[in-house]
Amino acid sequence: xxxxxxxxxxxxxxxxxxxxxxxxxxxxxxxxxxxxxxxxxxxxxxxxxxxxxxxxxxxxxxxxxxxxxxxxxxxxxxxxxxxxxxxxxxxxxxxxxxxxxxxxxxxxxxxxxxxxxxxxxxxxxxxxxxxxxxxxxxxxxxxxxxxxxxxxxxxxxxxxxxxxxxxxxxxxxxxxxxxxxxxxxxxxxxxxxxxxxxxxxxxxxxxxxxxxxxxxxxxxxxxxxxxxxxxxxxxxxxxxxxxxxxxxxxxxxxxxxxxxxxxxxxxxxxxxxxxxxxxxxxxxxxxxxxxxxxxxxxxxxxxxxxxxxxxxxxxxxxxxxxxxxxxxxxxxxxxxxxxx
Numbered sequence: 001x002x003x004x005x006x007x008x009x010x011x012x013x014x015x016x017x018x019x020x021x022x023x024x025x026x027x028x029x030x031x032x033x034x035x036x037x038x039x040x041x042x043x044x045x046x047x048x049x050x051x052x053x054x055x056x057x058x059x060x061x062x063x064x065x066x067x068x069x070x071x072x073x074x075x076x077x078x079x080x081x082x083x084x085x086x087x088x089x090x091x092x093x094x095x096x097x098x099x100x101x102x103x104x105x106x107x108x109x110x111x112x113x114x115x116x117x118x119x120x121x122x123x124x125x126x127x128x129x130x131x132x133x134x135x136x137x138x139x140x141x142x143x144x145x146x147x148x149x150x151x152x153x154x155x156x157x158x159x160x161x162x163x164x165x166x167x168x169x170x171x172x173x174x175x176x177x178x179x180x181x182x183x184x185x186x187x188x189x190x191x192x193x194x195x196x197x198x199x200x201x202x203x204x205x206x207x208x209x210x211x212x213x214x215x216x217x218x219x220x221x222x223x224x225x226x227x228x229x230x231x232x233x234x235x236x237x238x239x240x241x242x243x244x245x246x247x248x249x250x251x252x253x254x255x256x257x258x259x260x261x262x263x264x265x266x267x268x269x270x271x272x273x274x275x276x277x278x279x280x281x282x283x284x285x286x287x288x289x290x291x292x293x294x295x296x297x298x299x300x301x302x303x304x305x306x307x308x309x310x311x312x313x314x315x316x317x318x319x320x321x322x323x324x325x326x327x328x329x330x331x332x333x334x335x336x337x338x339x340x
Contacts, residue, residue, distance in 0.1 A: 005048045007310060013042035019091040019306035031090075065305065066114035066122045068098045068107060069149075074221070074249050075277035076294045077125070080149065083298030084123060091306055093120070102188070102220070104129040111135065115142045121305045122146040123298075126153065128190035145308040149301045150294075152191045157308070159301040159321040161292035163192050163274075166325030167199025170244065170272055170290050173327060175207040178338040179241040179270065184213040185229045185254060187221055187246030196274060200244060212240060221246055226253025234261060241338065242270035248279040251287055270336035276328050285331035293323050 011021035016035060023031050024039040031039075042048075065088050069077045081097060088095050096119060098110035104127040114122065115138065122139065124146055132153035139146045145157070152158040174182055182204055187193040201211050216232045219225030226245055230253070233240075245251035251273040255265050265271045266285040273280060276291035300321050308316070 005046045007048070008307070009046055010039060010042045010048050013046060014038040017303050017306070018310050019087070019303060022306075022310055023091060061120045061309070062118045063093050064117070064119045065093050065095045065302075066098065066111075066119040067095050067124075068100055068110055068114075068122065069125045070102050070127070070221070071099050072097075074247070075279060076247065076249075076275045076292070079277065080125070080294040080298040083295040084302050087299055087302040087306070100125075100127045102127045104131065108134065108138070111138050115139070115144055119144065121309055123149055123301055123305060125149045126151050126190075128188045128193075132156070145305060147301045147305045147308070149297055150192060150292075155318060157304055157319045159297050159304060160192070160323065161290075161297065161325050162322040163195035163292075163325075164199040164202075166274065166290040166292065166327070167196040168203045169199075169325070169327040170274075170288075171200045171203025171209075173288075173329060173333065174242050174244075174270065174272065175204055175209055177242075177270065177333060177336060179204070179209050180338070181210045181212065181240040182242045182244055183217060183230075183233055183238070183240040184211060184244050185217045185233065185246065186219045186226050186250030188218055193246065196244075196246070209241075212238065219250065222249055223253035223256065226250035227257045228253070230254045230257045240269065242272065242333070242336070245271065245273040247275045248273045248277045248287065248289055251283070251289075252279060255283060266332040266335050270333040272333050276326075280328065281330070283332065285335070288330045288333040289328050291326040291328055293325075296323050 007021050008018055011018045016039060020031060021039050024036045067084050069081060072078050085095055096114055100107035107127045122144055126148055147157040150160045152160060184197055184200060197213050204211050217229050219229035243254055245254055251271060254271055258265050263269055272288040274290045276289040280287040280289040304319055
């Protein structure tokens with residue numbers, strides 16, 4: 001017996017996303033006619049038959065998606081949220097946005113609230129102290145698919161940057177400059193933190209460069225957190241060759257504290273970061289940062305969730321998508337030279 005032609009087959013043949021193909025077969029006016037023609041041609045060539053009965057069952061959905069991020073002030077989260085909004089809008093969905101403030105208990109309450117309002121699926125950038133088992137029970141009990149973004153736990157669909165690779169590229173760059181000590185500042189216990197530390201250590205330590213990453217250097221992922229953490233570092237009497245910030249927001253605070261103590265970023269101490277949001281290029285001096293592409297993470301994560309919904313949240317193996325990072329070298333490291 002020939003395998004059943006699915007909507008996934010149609011979308012691949014037409015070169016569009018699964019959600020776009022779904023909108024075309026449902027007769028949505030949101031899709032450009034040129035795209036709709038490609039989808040209909042693929043349906044005809046493959047012999048796809050639209051299962052209207054199954055589609056009618058799926059239309060009992062609320063056509064809402066829940067998005068939970070830390071906060072929206074950080075440009076990284078804002079860019080990610082805008083990408084999610086665009087994809088959900090094009091697919092005919094409305095999004096509810098909740099802010100966990102990196103508090104797992106608050107996140108749990110938001111998930112419960114969104115499930116009570118019958119969201120069809122969830123996109124979650126999890127708080128560092130999230131209990132994966134608790135989250136799993138919440139969504140499984142309601143049969144609500146969830147995709148994790150940027151931070152991961154086993155057992156969940158996930159889309160995020162390949163942090164180890166990005167940190168490795170940054171570490172190799174700092175080693176080539178002649179750095180002998182690097183302080184990793186900001187962030188709290190999360191997969192992204194441990195992955196970035198792993199990449200820094202594997203690229204720096206074999207080159208004789210110490211990596212400082214202690215509890216005193218952990219902080220909120222805000223400018224205030226960066227200021228406080230680097231202040232504690234200096235109060236311990238430690239002056240590294242380079243400081244790597246958990247993200248661009250933390251780096252803002254590091255710049256401020258360096259200058260308060262009479263040190264110039266990029267001259268006295270090299271400074272680098274992760275995310276490469278608009279904050280990075282606008283700093284003085286411009287900040288070296290590892291681009292994590294939050295818009296692509298938001299887009300890919302939403303498309304993955306839409307595919308789950310199109311399949312009726314079937315028992316499909318966990319999906320993992322890693323976005324390739326890029327190192328953007330700027331003056332905050334490029335002009336630094338070892339102290340003599």
